[in-house]
Amino acid sequence: MAMILNDEQNLLQQSAQDFSEKVATIENFRKLRDAKERYHDQALWKQVAELGWTGIIVPEGWGGSEFGYLGLGLVLQQLGRHLTPSPLFSTGFLAAEILMQAGSDAQKDQYLPKIVDGSSLFAFAHEEQIRHSIHQVTCRGEKVAAGYRLSGEKVFVVDGELADYFIISARTSGANGAEAGISLFVVDASQAGISKVQLTTVDSRNVANVTLDNVEVSSDCLLAEVDHAFPILQNVFDKAAILMAAEMLGAAEDVFERTIDYLKEREQFGVTIGSFQALKHRAADMFVELDIAKSVVREALSALDEGSDEVPQLASLAKTRLNDCLTLITNEGVQMHGGMGMTDEFDIGLYMKRSRVANQLFGDSNYHRDRFASLGGY
């Protein structure tokens, strides 16, 4: 278990930190937010690709660095610190991961280089309900002569309004809820029959609801074996939960540090409020929660790199932990900032907003506690 970073990982972390402090700043995010357009910074994205982060998990054969999940997690953690919106998660992780697991050689050759060089953006259109579910796929994928005809509704598709390509899960057989019968397709976003509604979300990121109205795709678009995408989805969502936890860890660290700084600086009743024991104990409690969260994320990322059997448990553990930890720390952070924490001028409210979106992505705590118990056989 790699609980300590090696030199290369330290370097990567450092460069992500520099980038996040100098380029991907929260001021940058505020500008995107206030512009109210697509919440996407093309220049920043170009830099992300140039830094090689789009290819961190991609094998060298397709231009990637094959640096591993811990590496990607370190980058996401740093971007999480400044709430940086970027398609890295959707393109550099979700799409790359699915293609690596489910793509044919031809598909890999076609798409992976575009991911690595940042020239194409991807979005993963899977969820159909207000809550994460792997099984619930009602979007139909009907076999037709030339390939498949896709119809259905996908909701809360992250980067859905940006994407050049969608990866879409659809039911090619079986009843809704069944594990068998789910297939994956990679589809050009400009394909006839695809329509999108961009959402304006509380965290000001690019999200869309996507409608598929008899979208005809060729058989070349099918990823993996027809009807057998479920195990791939399961694994991808485990990884996604862990990497989202890494992003959330960055946010939690940042809010925690801001709050501790504020406690040391803000004066009331003639003393700094950090000298009040009740606040001290709550701060110490947050520290413990955060320290544990760090350990869990680190262990879970290592487990991905090592291909550990415990990945499913660690995924549910990491996501639940970070959901709850980030909720705690943003709530406590706002409260400890007092009235100032309620103002838009202070950044802390932005983290609170992001925290609740991140909570929902890839499963909230109720979902993962239930799953953890099931994995434990009780």
Add this chain to the structure above:
Amino acid sequence: MAMILNDEQNLLQQSAQDFSEKVATIENFRKLRDAKERYHDQALWKQVAELGWTGIIVPEGWGGSEFGYLGLGLVLQQLGRHLTPSPLFSTGFLAAEILMQAGSDAQKDQYLPKIVDGSSLFAFAHEEQIRHSIHQVTCRGEKVAAGYRLSGEKVFVVDGELADYFIISARTSGANGAEAGISLFVVDASQAGISKVQLTTVDSRNVANVTLDNVEVSSDCLLAEVDHAFPILQNVFDKAAILMAAEMLGAAEDVFERTIDYLKEREQFGVTIGSFQALKHRAADMFVELDIAKSVVREALSALDEGSDEVPQLASLAKTRLNDCLTLITNEGVQMHGGMGMTDEFDIGLYMKRSRVANQLFGDSNYHRDRFASLGGY
């Protein structure tokens, strides 16, 4: 709603307080505990009867004072303060209540005066599982020529080893779990076929497991209409939950006051520990919980006297509230007493032990939250 006591109620409360401080002291309880016999003080019981508390809810026609449930609650609250073990709950409330609701005139004439003068003790043998349930009755009541033949096991029967009479629920028809088919019987404890195992419980009260092995009882022993005891049980258990909450309120008040006193008196690091803000905030939080608990118990007791429609909701509310409040206050109380709180010499551990038994009686918080939701139609 009688949120304020009237003069008569104040007088009753005062006399209960005097009795509990002078006679039913915690030293008295310790003696019973250490004697390890039946955990019953006959002299004290005689005084309880003389004070008229055995007849508080009994109509005047049978020698009672018909003073009402709020009155009984006030007495139980005071006895709860000093952990006084007494058969008042089983005899003066449970048996009296059931007989009043389910007894024929002849049965009332036979038993109620004995309850009021304290000459007979009763125990209500209903539960059959480790958790409270109204529906789960497997104990059989078979119709035979002369009456009924009872067989089965009853567990955790409070005052079961003391009782001169048992009130027993048995299934006279229907499947286990059904509402219809449950009947009630009042049975002489010396009846052939009844055997008891006295339990030594963590709170040192009189409790027994009771086995009924073909106990033949005459038809005179049947209470209420055969097969139709369920609504009576429901109502009795609602009242029991509220009165148990009243007893627990007394215990919670006492532990809270002890703890606040200790905070004011114990010195560490050169100051009284009550000056530490973290402890202050936790103490204030307990105060709020306790103040709300008081209100709930008072309102629920009044609702009983007024025959309010909201009794079921208030019963579940009061029991849950006091379960959780007493657990909180005993846990915090022990922690704030530090090492001394762990010693048998300090009383606080005795309250912690009693709290967990009281938690289980007539439904724990999980039971009542589930019920409260069901009553609310969700």
Add this chain to the structure above:
Amino acid sequence: MDELAEFKAEVREWLEVNCPPSMRTPMPEAEACWGGRNAKYKKPDSKLWMDRMASRGWTTPTWPKEYGGGGLTKKQNKILQRELGRINARPALQSFGIWMLGPALLQYGNETQKQQHLPKIVRGEIRWCQGYSEPGAGSDLAGLQTKATLTGDHYLVNGSKIWTSYANYADWIFCLVRTDPEASKHDGISFLLIDMDDPGVSTKPIQLISGVSPFCETFLEDVSVPKENLVGGLNKGWTVAKTLLQHERDMIGGIGGQGIKRKVEDYAKDYLGEVVGKLADPVLRDKLAQYNMDARAFKSQGSRFQAELKTGSAPGAISSAFKYYGSELNKRKYEILLECMGSQALGWEGEGFSNRELSTTREWLRSKANSIEGGTSEVQLNIIAKRILGLPD
């Protein structure tokens, strides 16, 4: 009793004639009538309705008639309110003048002050705002730094106030100012009334995380205020303030019952679904039951408090307990709602979310202020520990 019955009949008749039908519909927040010199009325009926009610003094039903109030007894007022409720009448006038300044003036103001200000509050002619908090003094209210120095007949006021609700729409502000910098913290404060048209007063709205701007910063630069505008005596402002704060605390403490009127379980049913009459998610159902039980218990505590108020047996500081529990409860309600709503709770505006969903999300963010405004939860716990439990400093 006949008199009350007569009163009731009279009220009912008067309302029937005088309350415009358009004022008997649910009121969107934006149509609330706050009065003031520069008031804009989205609907002309709002002005009409306010004026008619004011003409009877019923915008302030229990204030003395001599100051324009209704002069009603408590029982009469109860009847009036019930009749207003019966026809779903909109509030004729909302005002910090009515809620806060008026009661303070009635208790601490001199005759001239009452004559000057109360009638204008009753008639909605002057809109007031409150100037207590300062950027440097949040929970430590008494640490305020805004200075008022007596020079001749006037106080020269310098400083700034924060969290002044709707100051950008207000005509006058009632302020706490420091009049004796030498005295101990609580003893050098006075309560001053300031016309915001005076030179040197300016305001700047504060945008909140919930996207709205109900509060301002208010700057006071060399504002000259006649010394007659001092209420309650020089350096006696803290006494006036305490009365008002207690009042504010009671208002916010009741917040658990405010906001969303729809039952939380009805929302939950929409988003979680039901199985045999129970919410489909047993864990969220349990959480929700706990919330509902706590809210019901809080209501019970309120009833007991009301009863004890009558007998005088309620401890004064108990309002801190209400403020604390009520605001924590309300925050919890919104957290549960968010959990129930899943990704439908994540909208800010526009397509893809219902109006109700969007406003629930905004209210969730708004609720975070409950445990800060009107004295933080931490301050309430301090008060309970000190004044009720007697724990040492």
Add this chain to the structure above:
Amino acid sequence: MDELAEFKAEVREWLEVNCPPSMRTPMPEAEACWGGRNAKYKKPDSKLWMDRMASRGWTTPTWPKEYGGGGLTKKQNKILQRELGRINARPALQSFGIWMLGPALLQYGNETQKQQHLPKIVRGEIRWCQGYSEPGAGSDLAGLQTKATLTGDHYLVNGSKIWTSYANYADWIFCLVRTDPEASKHDGISFLLIDMDDPGVSTKPIQLISGVSPFCETFLEDVSVPKENLVGGLNKGWTVAKTLLQHERDMIGGIGGQGIKRKVEDYAKDYLGEVVGKLADPVLRDKLAQYNMDARAFKSQGSRFQAELKTGSAPGAISSAFKYYGSELNKRKYEILLECMGSQALGWEGEGFSNRELSTTREWLRSKANSIEGGTSEVQLNIIAKRILGLPD
């Protein structure tokens, strides 16, 4: 590697010959071997096993050979422990001398002291207890009042100690005593070794709420102690104590993994039943999953800490975080167990409850001490706030 393989073979062979079969069975608490002058051995094999292990120095495998220890390297010790585990060997000797005093003497003792005390600890000849806390000083350990006054060659010691584990069975006690009443709190304390056979030493067991008496009060009245028994220098006792406390904290922090070895869900299944492979009560199932996740996460934190220890990047005060979280976790475990067990959790002794049930109830009560002993949770939070977060006093 060959050397280690050889060592392993040798150990295995030696154990095969020397570990009595009766010492390869699970050990009831009552048969634990603590050594000491007046030790009573329920089984003669216990004594035999201890003596044989001591003869190799394996009761203290990594202590230097010159003091009777095994002189093993870490790797060798790992092999030894694994081999002992393989045959389920009972601990040959339990002792506060081994766990606490020994390491302190090795670090701070002079040569004479090491020679005098360490071999007897290794051989289980002397049973030690710890005298830190005092009735008046709980969390405020440094506030201790037991006085040691130098008169000639001896210290005259007066005072009393509390929470001295098994003092009623111990031969010697290592004590913190105040040697300079004028110095600031931490600077006037010394670390003193006292023979409990000396006149003036007496003990009194304390009964706990869990019904057992593992602790005593220990009274010191005019006890005369040779000045050679001072460890670590005059008024330098706090340094020695801190090392030992950190050690104790680490031990108790690991407590989440202690006690019940059976999985909590297996208990829960017994008492709640299952429906389609899930615990029948979904709310308790959720609570239990949360507990298991927290325990797993705590384990993860432990692994990270172990790794960081090696690189020296772990903050020293982090053991306070372990102590805090570990003990709160353990308390929660028992509260959940109680909820699962219903009325079967309410027994104290005798019929109607299984032995496992009775001991779970006792362990529940015992667990309440976790957040008190070895520094309360409150003290740990203070340490974190100060030493890790740097929050001001």
